[in-house]
Amino acid sequence: MTTPQSHSPLELRLIDHINRYGPVTFEAFMDAALYDEQHGYYPRRRRSAGSTPVGTDGDYFTSPSSHPAFGALLALQLEEMWRCLGSPGEFVVVEMGAGDGVLGSDISEYVERELPEFARAILYSSTDLVPPAGSEWVGDNSRLPVGVTGCVISNELLDAHAVNRFIVQGGEVKEIFVDYRDGQFVEAVGDVSDPEVAARVEPFLGLLPESYRGEVNLRLGYWSDSVSATLERGYVITIDYGYDRPELYKPARIDGSLRCYYQHTFGQNPLKRIGRQDITAHVDFTAVDHVLMVNRFERLGKPSQQEFLSNVGIDGFLDEISERASRGDMPRSESEEDLAGIGSLINPEGLGRFRVAVHSRWVGVDGEAALPLTGVGGGVALTSGHRAPTLNSASAGHARLLRASNPFSQGSSAQAGDLSTWEQLFSDET
Numbered sequence: 001m002t003t004p005q006s007h008s009p010l011e012l013r014l015i016d017h018i019n020r021y022g023p024v025t026f027e028a029f030m031d032a033a034l035y036d037e038q039h040g041y042y043p044r045r046r047r048s049a050g051s052t053p054v055g056t057d058g059d060y061f062t063s064p065s066s067h068p069a070f071g072a073l074l075a076l077q078l079e080e081m082w083r084c085l086g087s088p089g090e091f092v093v094v095e096m097g098a099g100d101g102v103l104g105s106d107i108s109e110y111v112e113r114e115l116p117e118f119a120r121a122i123l124y125s126s127t128d129l130v131p132p133a134g135s136e137w138v139g140d141n142s143r144l145p146v147g148v149t150g151c152v153i154s155n156e157l158l159d160a161h162a163v164n165r166f167i168v169q170g171g172e173v174k175e176i177f178v179d180y181r182d183g184q185f186v187e188a189v190g191d192v193s194d195p196e197v198a199a200r201v202e203p204f205l206g207l208l209p210e211s212y213r214g215e216v217n218l219r220l221g222y223w224s225d226s227v228s229a230t231l232e233r234g235y236v237i238t239i240d241y242g243y244d245r246p247e248l249y250k251p252a253r254i255d256g257s258l259r260c261y262y263q264h265t266f267g268q269n270p271l272k273r274i275g276r277q278d279i280t281a282h283v284d285f286t287a288v289d290h291v292l293m294v295n296r297f298e299r300l301g302k303p304s305q306q307e308f309l310s311n312v313g314i315d316g317f318l319d320e321i322s323e324r325a326s327r328g329d330m331p332r333s334e335s336e337e338d339l340a341g342i343g344s345l346i347n348p349e350g351l352g353r354f355r356v357a358v359h360s361r362w363v364g365v366d367g368e369a370a371l372p373l374t375g376v377g378g379g380v381a382l383t384s385g386h387r388a389p390t391l392n393s394a395s396a397g398h399a400r401l402l403r404a405s406n407p408f409s410q411g412s413s414a415q416a417g418d419l420s421t422w423e424q425l426f427s428d429e430t
């Protein structure tokens with residue numbers, strides 16, 4: 001039997017809490033596992049410079065770590081948003097949950113190089129609950145600027161929110177708590193801790209089999225309120241994996257969407273490696289719409305990442321890099337790395353399946369209706385007349401380090417094959 005002596009300080013703290021007050025909600029457990037200031041997953045990984053959850057030495061890859069084209073295409077979309085707002089003198093971009101800041105440095109670098117007029121207006125600010133060591137980022141959303149015109153953007157922020165878990169038992173929605181018994185952390189089922197947990201699931205109850213499990217994110221309202229306080233007028237771009245609610249709670253997804261990542265291996269037991277593995281859950285995009293609508297944002301669209309980046313003009317970047325290689329302006333080996341990295345962003349079995357939800361508030365100019373956005377609705381590609389960024393042109397040293405051995409960026413099918421986390425992520429699909 002495991003003795004308490006073999007537990008980490010974080011585990012001992014959780015055990016003490018459970019012994020005093022009883023089982024904790026999964027949300028409280030996940031919050032401690034990911035964000036405990038001393039021993040949580042993100043603070044531990046970020047505390048020392050050079051240690052990061054993303055990349056080869058970390059636990060997972062993201063779009064920004066795959067290729068700087070992701071930031072470049074978003075920069076082009078942001079520039080169009082700025083024009084749609086009447087080209088204001090100041091366009092503030094607040095990136096929430098910016099992680100290591102790679103996306104921000106790619107966007108800023110591309111704007112500086114390719115979009116000189118926009119460069120005079122854009123003010124980019126990265127924020128994260130757990131800012132990187134040595135950075136001066138805002139770590140607390142209540143200290144963000146308020147009332148700005150521009151865009152609030154996030155990539156894989158909402159999947160990192162702590163969630164409550166439910167289980168269907170005897171035709172009712174029950175909640176899964178975390179208890180500690182016989183020397184180990186175990187699940188304990190009880191009545192819901194918040195009526196909203198049941199309210200989200202009850203419309204689907206008739207369809208869901210006994211023992212069906214899932215997650216509910218009760219924190220989206222706080223996120224929406226901080227977006228609303230920050231952004232007076234403009235757009236919200238929310239990039240993440242997830243579904244509208246009927247798809248998220250479909251009967252076939254019987255074990256829910258909770259996933260754990262540890263050194264590029266994938267698991268479903270969050271009660272192991274507490275504070276040492278990442279834990280995520282798919283995003284309920286119906287809830288995202290609701291919480292933003294309450295703050296008077298309207299949804300402009302929710303294309304897949306593949307559709308969104310294709311609409312902005314990712315093919316133009318791919319063609320341009322191929323042409324540079326054919327002309328001999330760039331070595332073949334380099335162009336292959338770039339083509340593989342850019343291709344991974346729209347891979348329909350991987351990052352291409354993410355959703356890009358775009359919302360807006362008060363964006364019409366002089367009482368006119370809002371202009372359509374290319375990323376959402378298509379049109380003339382925004383990449384036309386602009387050069388693609390390459391792995392070599394990415395000047396941010398940290399970003400280069402992250403990408404240095406990212407299999408998605410190297411065009412090596414053998415390595416990419418080892419990293420099948422995205423396939424596993426969606427493996428519950430029928």
Ligand SMILES: C[S@@+](CC[C@H](N)C(=O)[O-])C[C@H]1O[C@@H](n2cnc3c(N)ncnc32)[C@H](O)[C@@H]1O
Binds near residue numbers: 054099141157161
């Ligand atoms: C999966 S990581 C994604 C990082 C980065 N956006 C990327 O694409 O690589 C999620 C990030 O969200 C941050 N985070 C979680 N909850 C947050 C909150 N309420 N406000 C700000 N950042 C938060 C975490 O600290 C973490 O850095």
